[in-house]
Amino acid sequence: MSDVAATKIPALQLKGIVKTFPGVRALDDVTFDVRAGEVHALLGENGAGKSTLMKVLAGMYQPDEGTIEIEGTPVTMRTPLEAKRRGVVLIHQELSLAEEMTVAENIYLGELPRRSLGRVDWKTLFAKSEEILKRLNCGFGPKDRVGALSIANQQMVEIARALTVDAKVVIFDEPTASLTDAEKVVLFEIINDLKARGVGIVYISHRMDEIFTLADRISVLRDGGYRGTLVAGDTTEDEVIQLMIGRSLDLSRRQHAEVKTGEVALKVEGLSCGKLFQDVSFELREGEVLGFYGLVGAGRTEIAETLFGLRRPTAGTIEIDGKETAIHSPADAIAKGISLVPESRKEQGLVLGMNCRDNITLPQVGDLTSGPFVSDGAEIAIFDQYRDTLKIKTPSWRQAVGNLSGGNQQKIVIGKWLAMHPRILIVDEPTRGIDVGSKSEIHDLIRELARSGYAVIVISSEMPEVLHVSDRILAMYHGRVIRRFTAEEVTEDSLVAAISGIEQEQVA
Amino acid sequence: MADTVIKSPVRWLAANPIWGFIVLIFVFFSFANPYFFALQNFQNILVQTSTIGLIALGMTLVMINGNIDLSVGAVVALAASLCVDIQGWEMFADWGNWAIAPGVIAALIAGTALGALNGFIVWKTGVDAFIVTLGAMLGVRGLVFVYTKEQSFFAMNFAFSDFGSSNMGPLPTLAVLFLVCTAAVYFLLARTVHGRNTYAVGGNRSAAVNAGIRVGPHMLINFMIVGFFAALAGVTLSSQMGAATPNLGTNYELWVITSVVLGGTKLNGGAGTILGTLGGVLAIGILRNGMNLMQVPAFYVLVILGTILIAVLLLDKQLNRKGKEELRV
Ligand SMILES: Nc1ncnc2c1ncn2[C@@H]1O[C@H](COP(=O)(O)OP(=O)(O)OP(=O)(O)O)[C@@H](O)[C@H]1O
Ligand SMILES: [Mg+2]
Numbered sequence: 114m115s116d117v118a119a120t121k122i123p124a125l126q127l128k129g130i131v132k133t134f135p136g137v138r139a140l141d142d143v144t145f146d147v148r149a150g151e152v153h154a155l156l157g158e159n160g161a162g163k164s165t166l167m168k169v170l171a172g173m174y175q176p177d178e179g180t181i182e183i184e185g186t187p188v189t190m191r192t193p194l195e196a197k198r199r200g201v202v203l204i205h206q207e208l209s210l211a212e213e214m215t216v217a218e219n220i221y222l223g224e225l226p227r228r229s230l231g232r233v234d235w236k237t238l239f240a241k242s243e244e245i246l247k248r249l250n251c252g253f254g255p256k257d258r259v260g261a262l263s264i265a266n267q268q269m270v271e272i273a274r275a276l277t278v279d280a281k282v283v284i285f286d287e288p289t290a291s292l293t294d295a296e297k298v299v300l301f302e303i304i305n306d307l308k309a310r311g312v313g314i315v316y317i318s319h320r321m322d323e324i325f326t327l328a329d330r331i332s333v334l335r336d337g338g339y340r341g342t343l344v345a346g347d348t349t350e351d352e353v354i355q356l357m358i359g360r361s362l363d364l365s366r367r368q369h370a371e372v373k374t375g376e377v378a379l380k381v382e383g384l385s386c387g388k389l390f391q392d393v394s395f396e397l398r399e400g401e402v403l404g405f406y407g408l409v410g411a412g413r414t415e416i417a418e419t420l421f422g423l424r425r426p427t428a429g430t431i432e433i434d435g436k437e438t439a440i441h442s443p444a445d446a447i448a449k450g451i452s453l454v455p456e457s458r459k460e461q462g463l464v465l466g467m468n469c470r471d472n473i474t475l476p477q478v479g480d481l482t483s484g485p486f487v488s489d490g491a492e493i494a495i496f497d498q499y500r501d502t503l504k505i506k507t508p509s510w511r512q513a514v515g516n517l518s519g520g521n522q523q524k525i526v527i528g529k530w531l532a533m534h535p536r537i538l539i540v541d542e543p544t545r546g547i548d549v550g551s552k553s554e555i556h557d558l559i560r561e562l563a564r565s566g567y568a569v570i571v572i573s574s575e576m577p578e579v580l581h582v583s584d585r586i587l588a589m590y591h592g593r594v595i596r597r598f599t600a601e602e603v604t605e606d607s608l609v610a611a612i613s614g615i616e617q618e619q620v621a
Numbered sequence: 622m623a624d625t626v627i628k629s630p631v632r633w634l635a636a637n638p639i640w641g642f643i644v645l646i647f648v649f650f651s652f653a654n655p656y657f658f659a660l661q662n663f664q665n666i667l668v669q670t671s672t673i674g675l676i677a678l679g680m681t682l683v684m685i686n687g688n689i690d691l692s693v694g695a696v697v698a699l700a701a702s703l704c705v706d707i708q709g710w711e712m713f714a715d716w717g718n719w720a721i722a723p724g725v726i727a728a729l730i731a732g733t734a735l736g737a738l739n740g741f742i743v744w745k746t747g748v749d750a751f752i753v754t755l756g757a758m759l760g761v762r763g764l765v766f767v768y769t770k771e772q773s774f775f776a777m778n779f780a781f782s783d784f785g786s787s788n789m790g791p792l793p794t795l796a797v798l799f800l801v802c803t804a805a806v807y808f809l810l811a812r813t814v815h816g817r818n819t820y821a822v823g824g825n826r827s828a829a830v831n832a833g834i835r836v837g838p839h840m841l842i843n844f845m846i847v848g849f850f851a852a853l854a855g856v857t858l859s860s861q862m863g864a865a866t867p868n869l870g871t872n873y874e875l876w877v878i879t880s881v882v883l884g885g886t887k888l889n890g891g892a893g894t895i896l897g898t899l900g901g902v903l904a905i906g907i908l909r910n911g912m913n914l915m916q917v918p919a920f921y922v923l924v925i926l927g928t929i930l931i932a933v934l935l936l937d938k939q940l941n942r943k944g945k946e947e948l949r950v
Contacts, residue, residue, distance in 0.1 A: 423831075444833035453831065461831050464824035466891045475821055476832040479814045486812040529832070 130179035136508035157334035159520025171203035172196035200281030212260030375399035384429030404583030452535035465515035499528035650911035667796035670906035679847030687890030688750035692757035697870030700855030736848020782863035823890025
């Protein structure tokens with residue numbers, strides 16, 4: 114913790130912030146400050162109010178009560194642009210970019226350099242953007258279309274935005290949720306670089322290891338209230354979790370007891386889909402959890418989509434219960450007992466304007482009828498059940514899903530598919546953006562489902578997650594299954610070696 | 622957790638500002654014009670509203686679904702022409718009043734079939750509904766001129782035109798027809814699986830596909846429904862006039878879409894209600910009727926309606942903005 118961190122006047126100070134939404138007190142008398150040249154981590158469960166607090170900071174929400182001070186001067190920030198001009202930049206949890214525009218236009222969105230008559234000064238725009246991208250070590254240029262970039266690179270564009278102004282405070286709201294380990298390293302370098310130049314950083318994440326690598330101080334929110342600030346060097350993971358959820362968690366690796374597996378539920382042989390993945394074969398038995406581990410882009414999601422009828426395989430066979438079948442559409446897959454929790458909740462999982470209940474019952478509403486009408490009672494019963502099992506935090510089933518916190522949105526997607534009682538459940542990045550408490554609950558749930566006879570496939574980029582829940586693990590590299598592990602034999606090192614292609618042997 | 626989303630009247634009005642607006646203009650015209658507040662005039666409003674209203678019911682479904690149908694005005698003309706022409710055919714001469722039936726049935730089938738065609742093309746080709754139905758709007762209008770040889774048809778059977786001005790108890794038959802249809806579509810949208818899936822498809826198409834919802838059939842059904850209602854509106858309109866002209870229903874698509882949007886349905890789909898649409902058509906009906914009684918010149922009426930459309934939508938945005946604006950800034 115450098116000397117700068119000890120400066121008397123914080124770069125930014127929030128006092129007594131209150132923010133309410135209809136039916137929710139999202140922030141209740143919250144105090145928070147950021148000093149120049151420090152990384153201040155903000156932690157809390159899903160729905161604790163972290164993103165809301167940051168949106169107040171960045172001028173997207175007006176607080177009902179409380180004051181914001183920048184370097185000791187009280188300010189009001191009515192718009193994000195105003196906040197940006199004062200040196201406060203928020204990098205969003207949910208990416209918000211104009212996909213059809215170029216990288217450069219996105220970086221300077223709202224502040225495009227101009228020439229006379231309001232014409233855009235393209236030369237300056239591209240030159241300045243190029244410079245920023247170089248600083249970030251990006252592998253793409255200012256003229257690329259944002260929609261064509263990977264999620265990680267889109268994130269880089271968001272970060273590049275922060276560098277266009279002389280930022281005093283940069284806020285990262287769960288920036289690593291969709292980054293690979295390699296990309297994470299780059300991000301951490303950028304953060305440390307900003308820090309060294311005296312910028313105050315607010316860092317939100319649910320991943321403890323990141324928090325402890327990066328943070329100087331840690332503040333905790335719970336149920337919209339401020340719970341305290343700890344100095345990272347003098348505290349432990351356990352203490353932080355205790356403050357966050359009010360109890361301790363056992364985060365050790367699961368003991369792999371004998372699992373009782375049943376019949377082969379799904380057998381895939383030589384499955385290929387063009388260039389996306391080739392020659393994938395595996396068996397999935399009832400009662401077991403099969404983990405797919407690999408880098409983003411290794412073809413795992415595409416396999417899941419093929420099994421769910423969203424893609425047509427170019428070769429290979431799929432057998433369900435020993436019978437060869439073709440899966441034509443998601444409806445067909447659902448009818449055959451397969452469910453998929455997709456990787457991106459906003460684009461593929463949720464109808465954001467629809468309420469929580471209707472989202473959960475979406476795939477099965479056709480079966481919840483009495484006479485010609487949908488039965489309200491049956492739907493609410495299902496909603497209540499999954500709200501309780503998954504501890505979904507919402508004031509009522511009537512709340513539009515778009516108003517829930519990111520983690521709670523993810524729980525709605527999971528609840529939706531659990532409610533279908535599938536025999537074969539495929540979950541793609543099941544705990545992206547989910548807090549530690551709920552994460553371990555979802556892991557327990559996956560184990561519980563397997564125990565009661567479900568066949569489960571878990572796709573994840575988080576090594577501890579794969580290690581924790583899987584009975585067997587397939588490591589993927591460039592569209593191929595490069596190695597197979599059982600839970601007993603797998604080690605972190607062997608997994609890393611396999612997915613990064615160090616080990617090229619193909620094990621049958 | 623207790624249900625904290627209170628359904629107070631105030632909040633309901635905030636969510637449906639159009640009904641507050643209706644109260645406002647109702648009171649205004651009642652004081653401003655001596656002829657406005659009269660049972661006879663209310664009946665008039667309902668009848669005048671029913672034509673646009675019927676089509677708006679179907680349009681609400683199509684728009685919530687994320688589509689639009691611009692061909693409804695042309696379908697009105699086609700249905701009206703078919704209905705009036707066919708009931709006068711030689712072969713039905715000795716059917717008496719029953720000769721009306723084949724005309725009506727043919728009109729309704731034609732409307733539904735054209736809707737199905739629109740829906741089918743949108744479904745199978747993936748071309749934007751705006752383009753497809755823009756084509757249909759031109760094409761069907763052309764068909765009407767070919768079919769009618771640019772002539773008007775007149776209904777020879779008086780029972781047909783009597784129907785248009787008849788009453789059921791205290792209410793005009795056409796008003797009753799409209800209200801019954803409103804109730805039916807209300808339940809279809811709010812309570813059935815088809816209704817729910819209509820919202821889902823309009824709200825997030827890929828999430829709907831992932832949930833195993835077959836997007837195409839739902840769109841097809843909604844296009845058929847709007848086609849049916851456009852044809853029904855053509856039938857009731859021709860029965861009011863006792864005739865069908867090839868120019869009937871011109872610009873109706875604009876009035877219908879205006880009413881639906883005024884009622885709170887989102888142009889890009891996923892949100893809207895039948896109650897809102899009912900409010901939207903009534904608001905326009907009352908405004909036109911009231912200004913007509915006050916003898917506001919027709920062109921000014923258009924200017925005022927246009928201004929009001931924008932004003933009400935602005936108000937809606939203000940009222941429903943708090944806490945929602947964060948998604949896109
Ligand atoms: N626009 C809104 N309208 C209504 N309620 C909202 C709105 N935005 C947030 N909330 C509610 O405020 C609370 C705090 O949400 P917030 O997004 O700040 O949580 P978070 O701590 O960022 O959670 P996560 O870790 O899941 O991202 C939640 O209960 C959420 O449902
Ligand atoms: Mg958040």
